[in-house]
Amino acid sequence: MSAREEILARLRAATRDVTTQQGARGELAVTAASAESPARTLELFVHNVADYRARVERCSPGDVATSIAAALVRGGAHRVVVPDGLDASWIAPLRDSGIRLVPDRADDGRPLSSAELDEVDAVVTAARVGIATTGTIVLDHDTDQGRRVLSLVPDQHVCVIRADRVVHDVPDAVSLLDPLRPLTWISGPSATSDIELDRVEGVHGPRILDVIVIEP
Amino acid sequence: MPSFQRAARDALANTQQRRNLAHATATIRAKRERVVGEVDRWEDLRVAGAEAKDEALHHLPDYLEQLEANLTARGATVHWARDADEANAIVLGLIRDKGADEVVKVKSMLTQEIELNERLEEAGIHAWETDLAELIVQLGHDRPSHILVPAIHRNRAEIREIFLREMGSVGRPAPKDLTDEPAKLAEAARLHLREKFLRAKVAISGANFAVADTGTLVVVESEGNGRMCLTLPETLISLVGVEKVLPTFADLGPMLQLLPRSSTGERMNPYTSMWTGVTPGDGPQEVHVVLVDNGRSRVLADEVGRQALRCIRCSACLNVCPVYERAGGHAYGSVYPGPIGAVLNPLLRGTGSEVDKSLPYASSLCGACFEACPVRIDIPQLLVHMRTQVVDEASGRSPEALGMKAAAWTFADHRRLETAQRASSLSGRLLGNRTVRSVPGLGAWTQARDVPTPPKETFRQWWRRTHEDES
Numbered sequence A: 001m002s003a004r005e006e007i008l009a010r011l012r013a014a015t016r017d018v019t020t021q022q023g024a025r026g027e028l029a030v031t032a033a034s035a036e037s038p039a040r041t042l043e044l045f046v047h048n049v050a051d052y053r054a055r056v057e058r059c060s061p062g063d064v065a066t067s068i069a070a071a072l073v074r075g076g077a078h079r080v081v082v083p084d085g086l087d088a089s090w091i092a093p094l095r096d097s098g099i100r101l102v103p104d105r106a107d108d109g110r111p112l113s114s115a116e117l118d119e120v121d122a123v124v125t126a127a128r129v130g131i132a133t134t135g136t137i138v139l140d141h142d143t144d145q146g147r148r149v150l151s152l153v154p155d156q157h158v159c160v161i162r163a164d165r166v167v168h169d170v171p172d173a174v175s176l177l178d179p180l181r182p183l184t185w186i187s188g189p190s191a192t193s194d195i196e197l198d199r200v201e202g203v204h205g206p207r208i209l210d211v212i213v214i215e216p
Numbered sequence B: 001m002p003s004f005q006r007a008a009r010d011a012l013a014n015t016q017q018r019r020n021l022a023h024a025t026a027t028i029r030a031k032r033e034r035v036v037g038e039v040d041r042w043e044d045l046r047v048a049g050a051e052a053k054d055e056a057l058h059h060l061p062d063y064l065e066q067l068e069a070n071l072t073a074r075g076a077t078v079h080w081a082r083d084a085d086e087a088n089a090i091v092l093g094l095i096r097d098k099g100a101d102e103v104v105k106v107k108s109m110l111t112q113e114i115e116l117n118e119r120l121e122e123a124g125i126h127a128w129e130t131d132l133a134e135l136i137v138q139l140g141h142d143r144p145s146h147i148l149v150p151a152i153h154r155n156r157a158e159i160r161e162i163f164l165r166e167m168g169s170v171g172r173p174a175p176k177d178l179t180d181e182p183a184k185l186a187e188a189a190r191l192h193l194r195e196k197f198l199r200a201k202v203a204i205s206g207a208n209f210a211v212a213d214t215g216t217l218v219v220v221e222s223e224g225n226g227r228m229c230l231t232l233p234e235t236l237i238s239l240v241g242v243e244k245v246l247p248t249f250a251d252l253g254p255m256l257q258l259l260p261r262s263s264t265g266e267r268m269n270p271y272t273s274m275w276t277g278v279t280p281g282d283g284p285q286e287v288h289v290v291l292v293d294n295g296r297s298r299v300l301a302d303e304v305g306r307q308a309l310r311c312i313r314c315s316a317c318l319n320v321c322p323v324y325e326r327a328g329g330h331a332y333g334s335v336y337p338g339p340i341g342a343v344l345n346p347l348l349r350g351t352g353s354e355v356d357k358s359l360p361y362a363s364s365l366c367g368a369c370f371e372a373c374p375v376r377i378d379i380p381q382l383l384v385h386m387r388t389q390v391v392d393e394a395s396g397r398s399p400e401a402l403g404m405k406a407a408a409w410t411f412a413d414h415r416r417l418e419t420a421q422r423a424s425s426l427s428g429r430l431l432g433n434r435t436v437r438s439v440p441g442l443g444a445w446t447q448a449r450d451v452p453t454p455p456k457e458t459f460r461q462w463w464r465r466t467h468e469d470e471s
Ligand code: SF4
Pocket: B262, B310, B311, B312, B313, B314, B315, B316, B317, B318, B340, B369, B372, B373, B374, B375, B376, B377
């Protein structure tokens, strides 16, 4: 018998006593906390993101580019990678600020290698969903968010999210996400508490996380 | 293998470890209580979590077949392993196919359970642990002592020593002027590991969840080492215990509310990665999933014991356990320490060895582990269930076996337990300090042994009285 057949047979034998049908538990219970209002949800999101020692800023659609530039200057970034599909108006003014923009795909269409990415200081991405109760941003790596490594290897991540993409609780986010895409949930910068439980920001992922919320 | 009691006695003599542990468990306990308190429907969440796991476990073969079909449809290759040897052989074969002589690893309890690192080393393949705590344990030629913070028994000065002494022999050395500041130690680990991430061709991970209806695997972490392993190398091999299955993607909703709050006491851990097979142009282009039994079908066959397979390895039960807090993780003689280890190890391996026989006794049956468990595993009930098994096996229908069966009945239901505890502490108050010489109904058993005087209060009453200020 193959390992597969044998394991499945063992498991079938082990569950012979089960009399319920598959799916007998019925509909999944609602476990999401509910929102008082969209404004409260957004406040909670901003509060919880900041609580993780990420830098969070709210701005109007007209000020996105300025906020991004200011965040990059604060982080001391010189070389910044941007995903192909990022809103061009967000980063156009950067070209005059002495910050060098590095496209993920060079003219020959080849994506940056890990070693090349390691030479980059920061990344600017959009986000698919934000979660208020946990202060989380979720990337689904669509073209405005780029490949997974882009938001991982550089030391600063500037993430821009539209206010209408912030949901209240975790199950709300799960129901919006496409499971067939790779998903990265980010709650604050990289952190460890492995040494005497002292929280230290930044081991391998970006040590600086800026979240910019665009309000209509 | 020493019994728990012997190992615990040695561990108790290690005052450094006891101090580290007491500090750590108290800190995590307080954080956990705070963030669990923020959630209004915590009890509903626990029930939803337990139901999701039970649904998967009760129909495990069907969900595994569904998982396999979805993984395969998304470009992953699925392997099945009956036991540790088979799992290790599959992984070794895959690494050899790639011509690699090293792999980077995300923290995984299952790979520790099957001793994958040791098998790979024997075959000449270096397996680099990339979680900071696992790195400390690996460089220190040591064993993990906690599910969540495996190097909890080490302090910063020891970690500095280990880094200075060992890093150079396996890669980029620690800076000469390394201090014992946690930020500096983390920085040294960052630099040491980054060269390994950037050159690794093959990575090995576990999974916190494997979703049957989509084929999605989930890894929950803090540092970003997981994301490095899951996205940089060309080939990713994930070892997944068959009990990790969740029926639907929507089940991740409650699970991701339960796990971080129970585990690190955070609203959400810094990073969670989800991937479904291969994504063209992003991340590893060759993805393997090894589904491992290694004793799990045996646990599933035990109708009482199978609830232990709900465990999502959050470690909340360790942090509230007064026995773990004093004995430390090594005394449990396995990768699964604490209350859950005390039941899971003998369930997985049987009660043949000295340590597995002793583990069901490594508890005060105070019930704190059940209250903390996000998926409502009734660990006290399981401990008594396993004690019955140990005693039955030793002597057939001995008086002890019958006594333990009565206890099993009592512990099987919390109301019965509390009534019995109240009754016994009441009789304790009536008896004063006199030793009980006989108990009606236990007859022969108490003629040979003195029954300790029942305490005047239950453990939980005592805990509340003496620890009021901490909660
Ligand atoms: S038994 Fe429960 S509390 Fe203990 S580690 Fe498992 S899930 Fe967490």
